Amino acid sequence: MAAVQGLGSVVTLSSGHSFDSRRGRHRLVLQHQSELSRDYLINGSGQRLTDGAKRSLKFSPGAVLTKAETASGSTSAKSGHELLLFEALREGLEEEMDRDPRVCVIGEDVGHYGGSYKVTKGLAKKYGDLRVLDTPIAENSFTGMAVGAAMTGLRPIVEGMNMGFLLLAYNQISNNCGMLHYTSGGQFTIPTVIRGPGGVGRQLGAEHSQRLESYFQSVPGLQMVACSTPYNAKGLMKAAIRSENPVILFEHVLLYNLKERIPDEEYICSLEEAEMVRPGEHVTILTYSRMRYHVMQAAKTLVNKGYDPEIIDIRSLKPFDLYTIGNSVKKTHRVLIVEECMRTGGIGASLRAAIIENFWDYLDAPIMCLSSQDVPTPYAGPLEEWTVVQPPQIVTAVEQLCK
Amino acid sequence: MASSSSAISATRFLQSPTNAKPRSPSYSLSNSSFMASRSELRCPSSLSLRSPRRASSFTSALKQKTSKSTATIVADSLLITKEEGLELYEDMVLGRSFEDMCAQMYYRGKMFGFVHLYNGQEAVSTGFIKLLKKEDYVCSTYRDHVHALSKGVSSRAVMSELFGKTTGCCRGQGGSMHMFSKEHNVLGGFAFIGEGIPVATGAAFTTKYRREVLKEEDCDHVTLAFFGDGTCNNGQFFECLNMAALWKLPIVFVVENNLWAIGMSHLRATSDPEIWKKGPAFGMPGIHVDGMDVLKVREVAKEAIARARRGEGPTLVECETYRFRGHSLADPDELRDPAEKAYYAARDPIVALKKYLIENSLATESELKAIEKKIDEVIEDAVEFADQSPLPPRSQLLENVFADPKGFGIGPDGRYRCEDPGFTEGTAQV
Numbered sequence: 001m002a003a004v005q006g007l008g009s010v011v012t013l014s015s016g017h018s019f020d021s022r023r024g025r026h027r028l029v030l031q032h033q034s035e036l037s038r039d040y041l042i043n044g045s046g047q048r049l050t051d052g053a054k055r056s057l058k059f060s061p062g063a064v065l066t067k068a069e070t071a072s073g074s075t076s077a078k079s080g081h082e083l084l085l086f087e088a089l090r091e092g093l094e095e096e097m098d099r100d101p102r103v104c105v106i107g108e109d110v111g112h113y114g115g116s117y118k119v120t121k122g123l124a125k126k127y128g129d130l131r132v133l134d135t136p137i138a139e140n141s142f143t144g145m146a147v148g149a150a151m152t153g154l155r156p157i158v159e160g161m162n163m164g165f166l167l168l169a170y171n172q173i174s175n176n177c178g179m180l181h182y183t184s185g186g187q188f189t190i191p192t193v194i195r196g197p198g199g200v201g202r203q204l205g206a207e208h209s210q211r212l213e214s215y216f217q218s219v220p221g222l223q224m225v226a227c228s229t230p231y232n233a234k235g236l237m238k239a240a241i242r243s244e245n246p247v248i249l250f251e252h253v254l255l256y257n258l259k260e261r262i263p264d265e266e267y268i269c270s271l272e273e274a275e276m277v278r279p280g281e282h283v284t285i286l287t288y289s290r291m292r293y294h295v296m297q298a299a300k301t302l303v304n305k306g307y308d309p310e311i312i313d314i315r316s317l318k319p320f321d322l323y324t325i326g327n328s329v330k331k332t333h334r335v336l337i338v339e340e341c342m343r344t345g346g347i348g349a350s351l352r353a354a355i356i357e358n359f360w361d362y363l364d365a366p367i368m369c370l371s372s373q374d375v376p377t378p379y380a381g382p383l384e385e386w387t388v389v390q391p392p393q394i395v396t397a398v399e400q401l402c403k
Numbered sequence: 404m405a406s407s408s409s410a411i412s413a414t415r416f417l418q419s420p421t422n423a424k425p426r427s428p429s430y431s432l433s434n435s436s437f438m439a440s441r442s443e444l445r446c447p448s449s450l451s452l453r454s455p456r457r458a459s460s461f462t463s464a465l466k467q468k469t470s471k472s473t474a475t476i477v478a479d480s481l482l483i484t485k486e487e488g489l490e491l492y493e494d495m496v497l498g499r500s501f502e503d504m505c506a507q508m509y510y511r512g513k514m515f516g517f518v519h520l521y522n523g524q525e526a527v528s529t530g531f532i533k534l535l536k537k538e539d540y541v542c543s544t545y546r547d548h549v550h551a552l553s554k555g556v557s558s559r560a561v562m563s564e565l566f567g568k569t570t571g572c573c574r575g576q577g578g579s580m581h582m583f584s585k586e587h588n589v590l591g592g593f594a595f596i597g598e599g600i601p602v603a604t605g606a607a608f609t610t611k612y613r614r615e616v617l618k619e620e621d622c623d624h625v626t627l628a629f630f631g632d633g634t635c636n637n638g639q640f641f642e643c644l645n646m647a648a649l650w651k652l653p654i655v656f657v658v659e660n661n662l663w664a665i666g667m668s669h670l671r672a673t674s675d676p677e678i679w680k681k682g683p684a685f686g687m688p689g690i691h692v693d694g695m696d697v698l699k700v701r702e703v704a705k706e707a708i709a710r711a712r713r714g715e716g717p718t719l720v721e722c723e724t725y726r727f728r729g730h731s732l733a734d735p736d737e738l739r740d741p742a743e744k745a746y747y748a749a750r751d752p753i754v755a756l757k758k759y760l761i762e763n764s765l766a767t768e769s770e771l772k773a774i775e776k777k778i779d780e781v782i783e784d785a786v787e788f789a790d791q792s793p794l795p796p797r798s799q800l801l802e803n804v805f806a807d808p809k810g811f812g813i814g815p816d817g818r819y820r821c822e823d824p825g826f827t828e829g830t831a832q833v
Contacts, residue, residue, distance in 0.1 A: 141642035148605020184583035185574035186803035244806035319812025
């Protein structure tokens with residue numbers, strides 16, 4: 001069984017600090033293994049290992065248990081391979097394309113150019129121009145084309161060069177992708193994956209810095225997931241491709257160069273499950289995508305101040321994993337949601353409503369939600385920084401919540 | 404392939420240029436029967452919305468048209484055999500009778516919402532779809548009942564769907580504007596115009612993919628995309644013409660130009676109303692055909708479909724046709740000129756085919772009457788079946804939202820929502 005070693009050398013995002021507390025990583029690894037019940041590994045003959053099988057396997061030396069063991073067994077502990085997030089996405093994509101010849105990629109500059117963020121680099125050479133299709137600039141039509149292809153037997157992956165461009169494809173995503181399985185009475189399935197980078201980058205301007213999670217939330221029939229580490233990026237990509245439902249995979253422009261060691265064995269992440277990043281006792285912090293790293297940074301400060309936050313990367317934006325979230329709320333009784341989405345009608349707003357509806361009795365304080373300002377992302381650096389949630393705000397919010 | 408028969412003299416094939424010259428030469432339509440493209444009618448400044456003025460423009464154009472553009476088909480050689488003729492006749496009568504029955508049922512309160520009827524346009528559906536194999540795909544708009552029927556979906560299934568019953572082709576979940584059939588490869592049924600064209604392009608892409616990537620060499624399925632004149636001003640139309648021509652997809656774009664988009668005349672909405680011309684701009688042949696004449700449509704369709712099957716790429720076929728009823732059953736249809744309606748009513752495709760069959764001794768009056776009687780019985784049976792079918796139960800509400808119902812997520816108790824016993828009853832919280 002491969003071990004997940006958690007975040008290895010993380011490329012820093014905003015400030016000069018990097019999250020490298022070995023104690024934190026140790027706890028992270030252990031918790032990661034036992035909490036996740038629906039991520040699964042695949043053995044050499046392509047069979048899925050069930051939960052029971054996984055729990056009975058021993059932890060390999062790679063799963064760091066004590067500091068001493070790590071120090072001595074460092075050479076033998078290095079299983080898996082290190083790569084960047086966009087390479088992890090590509091690896092997942094390539095593995096699925098090898099496995100099923102019906103999987104194809106459709107998008108602008110995915111073929112010869114290799115993708116604007118290099119996720120599909122080299123794939124056109126390997127699979128040909130028809131399997132990795134360079135389209136003209138016609139988002140609505142080529143997304144509709146992907147829907148038609150999915151209905152008639154293929155498994156297309158649509159890449160939006162930037163998630164914002166998918167606004168042009170909204171007609172096809174909402175009406176056709178989301179609805180056709182229902183309006184056809186279940187006759188046609190639409191096993192597409194729509195993916196692309198979104199979120200606020202480095203002074204990219206308002207239109208390239210959009211967060212569209214909230215826009216697609218209400219479309220019935222769609223599943224939405226957001227990846228945040230190379231491990232879950234590859235796992236979610238594979239799960240999304242294998243799913244019979246249309247899935248939107250949100251990636252983040254600033255996370256593509258994250259480095260992590262991931263298992264050599266094949267694995268899939270569950271599309272509906274959340275990820276426990278750091279277990280704790282005092283407060284539950286729910287986050288996803290890039291804000292996970294701002295939260296982890298704030299967590300260091302909080303730990304130094306004596307707080308013990310439980311951090312969950314919700315990963316599945318639609319539907320919410322109410323089991324993991326619920327267990328956490330029942331334990332800590334305080335919830336802080338940290339997201340990059342817009343304040344109005346965002347993922348946080350829905351999550352807040354869902355928690356109140358299901359876990360009201362367990363709450364000791366009102367749910368706090370930190371989201372981006374309802375502002376088109378400004379170009380100027382400082383303004384852009386103030387648009388998104390920064391670690392000091394998270395620290396203040398936790399302090400307020402735990403008063 | 405344009406035969407020398409005067410029966411199809413009104414059709415023109417404008418081939419896309421094979422060399423580097425970007426534009427193909429335009430040609431005059433002096434002996435075309437295409438009324439709406441007459442220059443007199445194209446100058447909106449001389450037209451006002453008051454009917455007398457418009458009627459005079461129309462009737463003056465009417466006087467100028469040549470005698471060739473009448474509904475009667477003068478054939479030197481027979482274009483169809485007796486079996487084919489009877490098949491075409493039966494299909495068109497089925498379409499007409501079905502739509503008439505829909506109107507009756509609607510006014511009796513058996514079906515609801517927006518119902519768009521196809522009366523008058525049967526030649527296009529029959530002319531094209533009867534040439535297809537079962538594996539070929541058809542993609543349509545909201546005016547899709549007859550496309551589904553021609554492709555082979557049973558009248559019972561379509562009528563039940565319209566009544567909203569669970570035995571409908573889409574289990575009552577689609578309705579009039581969303582007719583789908585996996586068995587007969589009917590890809591819908593779309594409410595927004597232009598929405599189905601990319602889906603059709605995708606189905607054609609699948610055919611090409613299967614042939615070239617999956618190496619299924621005998622995969623030569625053709626896709627037909629049906630849409631109207633209003634759609635031809637929509638971005639999705641142009642984007643798909645480009646992609647289909649670029650990748651030589653096996654698709655035929657069939658424009659059912661009935662001159663009206665609800666109350667918007669095609670001439671008032673389009674800078675250049677001759678839609679067939681837009682094909683060569685993208686590198687595919689553009690053809691104009693008299694859509695009230697099923698035999699002419701069929702001849703054009705044969706060539707266009709054969710082209711696609713051979714892998715030579717898409718074709719744009721503009722069928723000039725007319726809907727005898729309003730846009731939908733809710734449309735009072737007061738805007739259209741009675742003279743225009745009368746002109747096209749005189750070119751009723753069913754009457755024309757009947758005349759052709761009898762004049763050329765392909766069928767007798769009694770044989771055709773027998774077909775009409777048979778269709779009446781089929782429709783009656785369909786209505787009775789739909790009437791007696793049950794409405795969908797509550798348990799059907801949450802089914803089919805996701806192909807994989809795990810998409811409803813994990814509930815607070817740790818189980819997937821779809822495992823909740825209430826889910827199959829349609830009462831679960833999701």
